[in-house]
Amino acid sequence: MSVTTHAPSEKLAIKKIATNNTFFRVSRYVGVRLLTLFITVVIGIYLTIVIANMGGYVDQIIRGEIRDSVTQSMAANQSAQQMDPEVRKKLIEDRIALEEKRRGLDTPIAVRNARYLVNALQLNLGRAINMTSDAGSKQVRLIILERLPATLLLMGTSQLFLFFSSVFIALSLSRSYGNFWDKLVITLSPTSAVPPWFYGIFLILIFAAGLRVLPFGGMVDSPPPSNTFDYAVSVLKHLTLPGLSLVLSSFFLSVYNYRTFFLIYSSEDYVDMAKAKGLPPRDIERTYILRPTLPTIITNFSLLIIGLWTGALFTETVFLWPGLGRTLFHAIGLYDVPIIVGSTIIYAYMLALTVFILDFVYAVVDPRVKIGE
Amino acid sequence: MNNLRTTFQKLMLYPSAIVGVLVIIVLVVVAAYTMITIPYSEAITLWRGGEEVWYQNPRFAPPAWVNVFSNKKYSESFAVNTADGGIARNVTPGSDGVSTAEMTYEFDFDYDYYPQEMLIYFTSSFKEKQPFVSIELLTPDDRTIRIANFAIGNKFTYRFSQDPKLRAKLRAEEAIPALFSLPDSETLLKGKYKLIITGTTFEPDSNMEAEFVLHGQVYGLAGTDHARRDLTLPLLWGVPVALAFGLLASIGTSVLTMIIAAIGAWYADWVDELIQRITEINLVLPFFAILIMIGTFYSRSIWVILGATILLSIFTGAIKGYRAVFIQVKESMYIEAAKAYGASNSRIIFLYLIPRMIPLLIPSLVQSVPAFVFLEASLAVIGLGDPVLPTWGKIIQDANSNGALYKGYYYWVLEPAVLLMITGLGFAVLGFALDRIFNPRLRDV
Numbered sequence: 017m018s019v020t021t022h023a024p025s026e027k028l029a030i031k032k033i034a035t036n037n038t039f040f041r042v043s044r045y046v047g048v049r050l051l052t053l054f055i056t057v058v059i060g061i062y063l064t065i066v067i068a069n070m071g072g073y074v075d076q077i078i079r080g081e082i083r084d085s086v087t088q089s090m091a092a093n094q095s096a097q098q099m100d101p102e103v104r105k106k107l108i109e110d111r112i113a114l115e116e117k118r119r120g121l122d123t124p125i126a127v128r129n130a131r132y133l134v135n136a137l138q139l140n141l142g143r144a145i146n147m148t149s150d151a152g153s154k155q156v157r158l159i160i161l162e163r164l165p166a167t168l169l170l171m172g173t174s175q176l177f178l179f180f181s182s183v184f185i186a187l188s189l190s191r192s193y194g195n196f197w198d199k200l201v202i203t204l205s206p207t208s209a210v211p212p213w214f215y216g217i218f219l220i221l222i223f224a225a226g227l228r229v230l231p232f233g234g235m236v237d238s239p240p241p242s243n244t245f246d247y248a249v250s251v252l253k254h255l256t257l258p259g260l261s262l263v264l265s266s267f268f269l270s271v272y273n274y275r276t277f278f279l280i281y282s283s284e285d286y287v288d289m290a291k292a293k294g295l296p297p298r299d300i301e302r303t304y305i306l307r308p309t310l311p312t313i314i315t316n317f318s319l320l321i322i323g324l325w326t327g328a329l330f331t332e333t334v335f336l337w338p339g340l341g342r343t344l345f346h347a348i349g350l351y352d353v354p355i356i357v358g359s360t361i362i363y364a365y366m367l368a369l370t371v372f373i374l375d376f377v378y379a380v381v382d383p384r385v386k387i388g389e
Numbered sequence: 390m391n392n393l394r395t396t397f398q399k400l401m402l403y404p405s406a407i408v409g410v411l412v413i414i415v416l417v418v419v420a421a422y423t424m425i426t427i428p429y430s431e432a433i434t435l436w437r438g439g440e441e442v443w444y445q446n447p448r449f450a451p452p453a454w455v456n457v458f459s460n461k462k463y464s465e466s467f468a469v470n471t472a473d474g475g476i477a478r479n480v481t482p483g484s485d486g487v488s489t490a491e492m493t494y495e496f497d498f499d500y501d502y503y504p505q506e507m508l509i510y511f512t513s514s515f516k517e518k519q520p521f522v523s524i525e526l527l528t529p530d531d532r533t534i535r536i537a538n539f540a541i542g543n544k545f546t547y548r549f550s551q552d553p554k555l556r557a558k559l560r561a562e563e564a565i566p567a568l569f570s571l572p573d574s575e576t577l578l579k580g581k582y583k584l585i586i587t588g589t590t591f592e593p594d595s596n597m598e599a600e601f602v603l604h605g606q607v608y609g610l611a612g613t614d615h616a617r618r619d620l621t622l623p624l625l626w627g628v629p630v631a632l633a634f635g636l637l638a639s640i641g642t643s644v645l646t647m648i649i650a651a652i653g654a655w656y657a658d659w660v661d662e663l664i665q666r667i668t669e670i671n672l673v674l675p676f677f678a679i680l681i682m683i684g685t686f687y688s689r690s691i692w693v694i695l696g697a698t699i700l701l702s703i704f705t706g707a708i709k710g711y712r713a714v715f716i717q718v719k720e721s722m723y724i725e726a727a728k729a730y731g732a733s734n735s736r737i738i739f740l741y742l743i744p745r746m747i748p749l750l751i752p753s754l755v756q757s758v759p760a761f762v763f764l765e766a767s768l769a770v771i772g773l774g775d776p777v778l779p780t781w782g783k784i785i786q787d788a789n790s791n792g793a794l795y796k797g798y799y800y801w802v803l804e805p806a807v808l809l810m811i812t813g814l815g816f817a818v819l820g821f822a823l824d825r826i827f828n829p830r831l832r833d834v
Contacts, residue, residue, distance in 0.1 A: 052666070052669075055666075056666065056670050056673060060671075060673030061673070063674060064675065064678075067679055070682070070683075070687055073687065203405070205821065206405075206814055206820075207814065207817075209759035209760065209813045209814065209816070209817035210810060210814070213770065214763065214810070217802060217806060221794055221802065224794070225794045225795065232794070232795060329677050329678075329681075329771075330677075330771065333770075334770070344675075344678055345681060348678065348682050348685050349685060351685075351686070359675070359678075360678070367672060368673075371669075
């Protein structure tokens, strides 16, 4: 008999080596991956800090601002005018030095950058320099937390709607491609070259300026309605235009991309086979088309979720929506490095974590994928 | 060459591509025309100019062609002066060097809305005795309204609406509507009006000139903004700026991405690894925030922003796509052959690897143009546009910060917006068609 059969003990040993190998492979992979991701985050954050300081150039701006405001306040001060010029000059210099110390300008820029970096990596976001939250706090964490709900509301509703509607519409289009609706989507897909804020301007023009049915911008009527129901209705009204412009700007391209993607997968032999077997279209979609495309869909979805964090800077600015994007824009205008760094580090961590977890998710949903190979 | 022709023939099968090509051709022609007729330096002086350049124009005036679509006509603007004979002058010399000049200008007023403002700009030369002028307006129903009498200096501007004496004389809150109405009513009177300026000079060499400016409710082809600037200037100059920014950014980004991807794929090992890591780092960096920081802290010059945009856009997902294809191409026979005859690395990369990718490059290049055009506009809209250049984004920003949509100056936003839209869609539809031609996998589906 030439058929090779292994003795039970031998079989076990092979299996053991295999599991050992798997364990070793996965843990080595996890280690290397975590390390590279961490280094990536560190370099990314350091670069952001350096850019937010413009390599020390911003310090000069801030120094100038401090000198200006101190001199101004002394000039406006009645009692300071009767002082001896020497004394007054000394007082001005002292106050400038104090203010520079408060801003941390007395330490060298390299040390400050390193300090920012270490604090940021520990998620120790610190205090903002100029900005305050509406509640009056200077804690970066609180400022960000205060704006987060607005961004999540706007981005969350629009992006989730966009994602699910485009996947499902694309699925049904891919089943009946070439029909009127399919052609319509293909024709309209170049409209996604236009950014959301731009649609926003047109929507404002039509619905706010022209028809006067929806507000121009903001998040809630002023003064805000006191009862919860009216408040919700008011927020919903304000949400409609920015949300619609975010959806409108990516809808057709998104549907087109998913549809093309599904079509490529539905021309596989096994799909034809399933059709030949007479399986109902729902089952074919679910088992033979959605399943192999799942890794890509999951990737898109998770990138969408972390993309919520950054907010929609331009759309929020055009609609005066009090979200994170606009906060970031304000922070930049006020040279508020801690907020810029804080916003970036959270995004960086979320991105790194998502990228890391996705590798494992792929292995779970797609049996062909093996971690670390 | 043959290849190019077949591509072009295939392209002509897509109606949208034809539209796209036409749009791009028109834009290029307009850009060339603009740069020849309004040179850069002149455009900058005009755009940055204040009242002294634009005093002849009304503020917030929609384009004149709105009258075509409206039953009620808005008054149009005009400016005439004595220097070039626009205002007729009849001089009667007197004794002792005294001379009197009667300057008259007759104009039709067939509109349904009052003009914004009327002004007369006087310039004169004299040694000691100031010239003296009196102004009268002859209405279609043959009334003579005495506007004002005064002595003028070397330079003097008379504003009809700002004269309290005139208001008192007309017994009206506002002078301009009262001048163009029947007495003590609010009925507008159409017909021929005649402005008569009688100027007296008291010295032999003394001389005077007058310029009569009427600020209507509409102006020119494109209208005007809050600083009286004619919007045709930024609309025209926006074309070359948008094209230059969009094309340079997309060509720079795509070509550099491709070269770097080719280098990475060819050398493999640590070069490839480094490029991959840089791409991941770039993913962490906040793109818009960095551009805004550069705009706020460093420079808002369009060239600096362009450079930063290209740098930040090189190491993106596209590099991975190119890399995957390059790694396949790298194994082909002709590359083996090139290696065998001893071709240098750079020769292989630039002459053998990269040309193979041109079909992939072109559609993505064209498709990425709108994104960059809109990026420039986006930055301008949040106030980070180039401080000297007139661009479409700047118009939208000016309009937004002046509450144009709220106050109903729709033309101000719509004109640049429609141009941006046409430009963006022109490139987008062409790129889309090119994508389907060059990527046959998409053609059937």
